[in-house]
Amino acid sequence: MSEQLLGIPPRGLPISARAPGKCIVFGEHAVVHGAPELVFAIDLTTQLFVTAGEATRLNADLEATRRNAYFRSALDLVWKDRSPVEVRSVSRIPKAAGLGSSAAFVAAFVAALSSATGGVDRPTLAQRSFEVERGAQGVGSPGDTSTVVAGGFVAINGGPGEPLWSIRSPDRRWEVRRVSDPGWVWVVAYTGIPRSTADAVRAVGARLAAPGGPELLEEFRRVATEGIDAVGRGDRSAVGELLVRNQELLREVGVSHPRLEALLEAAKPAALGSKLTGAGAGGSVVALPVPGKEAELVRRLARAGGLPFVVRPVPEGAVLVES
Ligand code: PMV
Numbered sequence: 001m002s003e004q005l006l007g008i009p010p011r012g013l014p015i016s017a018r019a020p021g022k023c024i025v026f027g028e029h030a031v032v033h034g035a036p037e038l039v040f041a042i043d044l045t046t047q048l049f050v051t052a053g054e055a056t057r058l059n060a061d062l063e064a065t066r067r068n069a070y071f072r073s074a075l076d077l078v079w080k081d082r083s084p085v086e087v088r089s090v091s092r093i094p095k096a097a098g099l100g101s102s103a104a105f106v107a108a109f110v111a112a113l114s115s116a117t118g119g120v121d122r123p124t125l126a127q128r129s130f131e132v133e134r135g136a137q138g139v140g141s142p143g144d145t146s147t148v149v150a151g152g153f154v155a156i157n158g159g160p161g162e163p164l165w166s167i168r169s170p171d172r173r174w175e176v177r178r179v180s181d182p183g184w185v186w187v188v189a190y191t192g193i194p195r196s197t198a199d200a201v202r203a204v205g206a207r208l209a210a211p212g213g214p215e216l217l218e219e220f221r222r223v224a225t226e227g228i229d230a231v232g233r234g235d236r237s238a239v240g241e242l243l244v245r246n247q248e249l250l251r252e253v254g255v256s257h258p259r260l261e262a263l264l265e266a267a268k269p270a271a272l273g274s275k276l277t278g279a280g281a282g283g284s285v286v287a288l289p290v291p292g293k294e295a296e297l298v299r300r301l302a303r304a305g306g307l308p309f310v311v312r313p314v315p316e317g318a319v320l321v322e323s
Helices: 069-078 101-116 122-137 143-150 197-209 213-232 236-252 258-270 294-303
Strands: 015-026 037-052 085-091 153-156 163-169 172-179 186-190 271-277 284-289 307-311
Touching (some): 015 271, 037 101, 037 213, 069 122, 101 122, 101 143, 122 163, 143 153, 172 213, 186 258, 197 213, 236 271, 258 284, 258 294, 284 294
Antiparallel strands (some): 037 085, 037 153, 186 307, 271 284
């Protein structure tokens, strides 16, 4: 197993851990129903500081276990009946933007708590992080949590890459594999419209269960499979075309939004392709720049009202931060 995929070692509190956000390239929503997905970890992170305290608090909030379902769900799974912890969280990932702020929080928190309870191997960290996120959201796939635990590019249910682990829910199993990073720069732009992942996932689930749904799911599967293949052989223009096709499918299942469409339109002259990324219905778009037009793409997205970020895939997943 490569260096980045070593487990989380045992430590005593205080413990600090961090995890990256993520960007979904192909296959969101369909992955919940078993289709392939391609995701990479981004160079924006969340860092947590966990210490023993007199009461359990998150960023000084005594009500956090009631208010924050991810916080509660992690404590329930990994820290049941243990002494109180004070947690501080510092994040550069915009919230509810489709960039993995909740997955990063969950993976960093589960890594820290698991370290304090004897350490954990990475496949188990990925499984626990999925269960915590699913416990909080009620629905979803392990795509986000496995990516931020693994770092780098990850394919769920697809591709020929090295198998990392499989993740189980009561009714499904997802295979997680490594995909090599083609070394491109990507641009993400946030609409500024937050949204609920769970609501979007439920609405798409209903659409895919309605007449014509299975054919749509098949098309999602085809696009993601070809997309993983195109990234694997470094074929930028094929990836661009498949991004556009994936967006048509996402539009068809009802998770686009006029503000997303405005950003996608603005990106066109400087991008090989673009689509929404994450749950949609707000959130962000991801675009693959025409080489040499990265700065123009950023300007276009900003002028169209988006908050752009140049994102680079990072190889490092969730880790302890040594003090
Ligand atoms: O809301 P986000 O950005 O975490 O993206 C969720 C991706 C979905 O496929 C819509 C849901 C999931 O759990 O895979």
